[in-house]
Amino acid sequence: MADCGICLEALKKPVSTPCGHVHCEACLRNYIVSSNDALKSTCPTCRREFHIATPDLAVVPEKYHGFILPTIRKLYIDIPSTSKLVKKVNSLKTQVKDLSKEIDLLDERCDGLEREVQAFAEAERATRIEMRALQNEYEELSYKYDSMVALCTETHCSPGPSRSSHNNDATTSLDNAALPVQLRPKRALPKSRPHRSARHSDVPNVPLVSKRQRVSRHSDVHDIGRPPRNE
Template sequence: MSQKRAQLDVESISCSICLDVMKDPVTIPCGHSNCMGCITNYWDGEEHNTKESCPQCRKAFTPRPDLVKNTMLAFLVEQLKKTGLLDVERTETQKELEVSRQNIQKRIQDREKYVKLLEEEEKAINRFANKAMKDSQGQFAVWSSFMMKMCSDVKQNIISQREIERNRVRNLQKKLEKEISELKSRETELKKLSQGEDLNQLRHIYNSLPPLSESTDTSCIKPRPLRYFEGVAVEASSGIDQLDEFMVGMWTNLLIIVSEADVLMLKPEPTTKAEFRTISRRLTMDPDTAHPHLEVSKEDTRVTYINKLRRPCADHPDRFEVHKQVLNEQAIVGRCYVEIKRGGSMVDVALAYWSNERKGANNKVGFGCNPKSWVLRCTKGGFHFAHNNETVQYPAIEFNTVGIFLDHGAGVLCFYKINGDTMTLLHRVQTTFTEPLYLGFKLYANAGDYAEIV
């Protein structure tokens, strides 16, 4: 009760400017009281010099009133000090302040500890990233050096073998040319002898001719396709194909490992459009993957279905042959957000592995019909989600813009309906991704239907 009374009394004698117990209390014409020093400083500090006002009720005074000490309030303050009620209030307030200060100190210590941990983590990130770059560069340098040495060794072996084969051919050629010269000379001698009339003399001269050199073996000289060292190119090509397959697999694994460097410190998913925009990426479609009925814009961001085949395009191993599909160029790992604007009766928006097949009309090719793709099929009557030939049907919802959020390391894929800054979740996937993902579109046989990265 005494504390309540003390609180009431203290409030009644507190200055509205400094909020402390009044010192030299004065009362102004409106009836409110303040410390003489506080009200003087307050009036001296006001921007207008013509009118002074009450800091509580804002009543203005002209001219500036004289300040007279309120003896009653001054007496009351002295009495409260003597009774110790002010000390009680001050003690209670100090206790509250001390508790609050201790709580703040604890929060400061906690935050400083977290700041220190984050500083250590940043140092570790830089240290391990630099080590990873140095180690990987060293390994790639070793591989590069090995490849250069192997290339040099093969080249030197080819040069050496070329000289051996050239010398063999040249020696055989010289031997044959010498034999031809000798035969021609003998033919000339025999021709002259055949013109003589003395048979005995002819026989004598013929028998005295030296024997011809041994005939050169020509069994190894036959008309045949001249294809030297072709096996080297074939073997090198085969090796390159195997190496390429190995390198693609290693590149895929490296991308995933790098993107998941912070998986142990899982980040919260974005919740607002502004947060999603911080992880947006500029993606472009790959014309080499586009079906001939799909036209990719010059900026490689818009794909449109056309009835007539676009200008003749060279066959490409990455091009979709039957399904009217297309993939983007950049591998997507880590976190990414992208928005797609669509138009027309039916458009598929998908994420797929690059290893998704391209040729034929089977389920291994179509988005959503295999384990390598996840698709949101948007129609005028609604939408549905498909993966590995399993479909989830949803009620009809009108929307033209789709937002896609991917957290590759966390295995999260979300499709959103976008309306301005409002995002409505359409479908969420929780899985484990084993390869980098690529954005894909599929359009159907409706001229003018399109999908565009915005």
């Protein structure tokens, strides 16, 4: 709704001047009463003059009554219903609340991710420091090894295996370990000879006579050491 040009507030009982500017009825009346001229006044907005005296219709012919209009006319403004606007405002407020909750959740998630990133950065820094220390130690050991090899060469000693040969030997041992183990072929067992009874299967079984071993008797034991008898 429009505002009044005098009180700068929403229009209350709006009235219009002949120039078309709209003001509150009370504000315009107070403005006109405060002027010095009783027949004329000016518009508070554009300063255009207009007559405030109305002629007596009794002395004016009736056919001219339709052309005589009051200089200040009342206006009737249709104010639209605000129910739709209220519903829209309520829906927007609900949407704002939901978005505020999502923003809070995103802020918490961002804080957690920032902490994780900081932890990863610290771990990476520590790992880089450790790697640099190990690299320096490796370079020192390599330098010492090369110095010892050069010293052995100068003193006519047999130098130890170089790092490359050591690596090659390790690689060869790994390759050999990966190959399948070849087993020694088994030697054929000698064929067993057939028994004599099997070779002469057509010969009838003959009982074998085995010679019994002589068992010493008691009399023989007593005869030991005696002179032989003269028979």
